[in-house]
Amino acid sequence: MDDVPTHRSIVLLSVGHGCVDVYQGAVAALVPFFISERSYSYAAASGVVLAASLLSSVAQPLFGAVTDRRALPWLLPVSTLIGGVGIALSGVAGSYPLTLAFVAVSGVGVAAYHPESARVARIASRGSHTAMGWFSLGGNIGFVVAPLMVAMVVTAGGLRLSPLLVVPALVGSVLCLPVVRALDGTSSSGLDPSVSGGGGSIDDRASFVRLALAVVCRSVVFVGLSAFISLYAQARTSGGAAAGTAALVLLYAGGAAGTVLGGNLAGRWGRVPAARRSYLIAAVAVAGVVLVPGPAFYLFVALAATALYVPFSLQITLGQDYLPSRVGTSSGIILGLTVSIGGLASPAIGAVADATSLRVALAPLIVMPLLSWLLFRTLPEPLSTTTERLNKVQEPPRVR
Known part of the structure; x- marks a missing residue:
């Protein structure tokens, strides 16, 4: 079979990543519609976010451990379809339990996708942090598209049109196929074990x-x-649904900008210092989101998203370098925690919001980036000599 150039593989993986992560963003985008059409309380709506997160956060490390033992590139198109079908059916489910079940199914699809896709992307990129940043950017773009897609579909005809949301999954699964065919059976052959997930380095x-x-x-x-920025934007700016959608789009767009910026800042300062400084900025920005009313609210939303996403791809490669013998497990844990574990806190935020207000419920979030900053102060910058050596290769090898 013909070789697939490395850059083409990264582009396809990046677009496929976006087609999966659109369904993570779709969960938050659907929350206001569940509240308006089905009269869900804040706590019930946040339970939908929890359903998407709970199984996913547990399953991603498990899928990661499996992919450390055996390459499963076929998971990419299959898991993409599962993620899309779950969200597509959640809008036409006849009951709250069924809604939770379909959203949970989507979460399992997302969980199956991320560890294997991160492993494949690491192989295709030959360990390049910049290429991994582009892979992560695809997911961020998926988040940006999600509220626009949901607003366009659901505003036009209500939740009954949610089956149309399966389209990105169909596209993403097709785009995965060239990479799957290229990597099938040969994804780890001839590669440095520290890149493909083998031994030779000490785990920290x-x-x-x-x-x-x-x-x-x-x-x-x-x-x-x-989960709550759309509703909070309507209250802080005295706007309607459009104000909420704008805030959610800005949150995800800022995340895409932060991912690109993160790779550049890591090249200048190192991954750990870049992430540490971004978390300090994030704390200030989140405080602005919670406390500042009016149009300035949107500036703080953009700044918070950018600062929170600067560490995103850096944390993936840091985790892989801290556990070089378990790249899949590391990717599963870091990506699982990044995109899933926060959903476990959503019901608590929703319950506080029901009892008091959204502003009171969101105020504790200001502390979270400070805790991340404190933890990053204790982290060393991995030597990652293998990655540095690979990045010096004049012509990157092709993925076969």
């Missing part, structure tokens, strides 16, 4: 645990904002 488990805790704190603040 203590640093990995501290990194994971920092990711948990980041996840709580970002998922908390994602």
